[in-house]
Amino acid sequence: MRVTVDDGATGEPDGDGDGYADGGSGGEGEGEGLTMRVGEAGTARERRGGAVWLLGVVCVVLLAGVVVFAGVRGASGAADRAAQTQAAVVQSAVSAAQLAGEAASIPASPATTAIGEAVPAPWAAPADPRVRAAMAGFGLLTTEGTALHIHAHLTVTVNGVRETVPGEVGIDQVSGLVSPLHTHDTTGILHIESPVQADFTLGQFFTEWNVALDGSRVGSYGPTDGSVLTVFVDRVSTTADPASIVFTNKMDIDLVYGPASTPAVPPTPFVWPAQY
Secondary structure (H helix, E strand, C coil), X not given: CXXXXXXXXXXXXXXXXXXXXXXXXXXXHHHHHHHXXXXXXXXXXXXXXXXXXXXXXXXXXXXXXXXXXHHHHHHHHHHHHHHHHHHHHHHHHHHHHHHHHHHHCCCCCCCCCCCCECCCCCCCCCCCHHHHHHHHCCCCECCCCCCEEEEEEEEEEECCEEECCXXXXXXXXXXXXXXXXXXXXXXCEEEEEECCCCCCXXXXXXXXXXXXECCCCECCECHHHCEEEEEEECCEEECCCHHHCECCCCEEEEEEEEECCCCCCCCCCCCCCCCC
């Protein structure tokens, strides 16, 4: 038989005759254990609740950080785009002003004489393209012009020998600047690419090339040795001063120097590449 008392103790028969076992202290232990377990359970719940609350706070903070970062990044991106747009506008204005200045450097009336050295062939491209272009009457450009874009072809024959018209006459490889009148290669093709409509002459090109040219001589070759200079434009001879020839598109110019006793003939016609 088990008897329950108010304080939660239990007693059982023992051998001392009072009919009850000394179990009071055991009952208290069980009650205390129950209380501890209940308390521990409550503490665990509190801990879990605190953890959940802390996790929620962390999530809110992280979310707020993401929102702020996105806002800052968005503002920064907008500022970058605005700065890029402003830079493009400024660059465009600078380019326009630069092109206007370059266009102003093209003379309205071109030189009809050449300023160059009276030296024998071969004639290389000069090392001072900026100076030579200035002597021809114009400055160098940051880019090839498009308002006038034509080409002419030039050959120079001295005593039966075809002399090379060098590439990169009028091109400054160091600065990257280019004259509106220049060559790219040794084909004899002259490129006239100007930011404004204007006339350009063979005399200007020979000034850039630094080779003497007039109605009777090319380089050091003149009439003193019994030879003559014959000028052909599109295979037709002309007595005009070759320095005054104004370029037209796909004009073919041949300068032939040789004995006066031998009739001069132009080289075979130049065949223009398809891209021209």
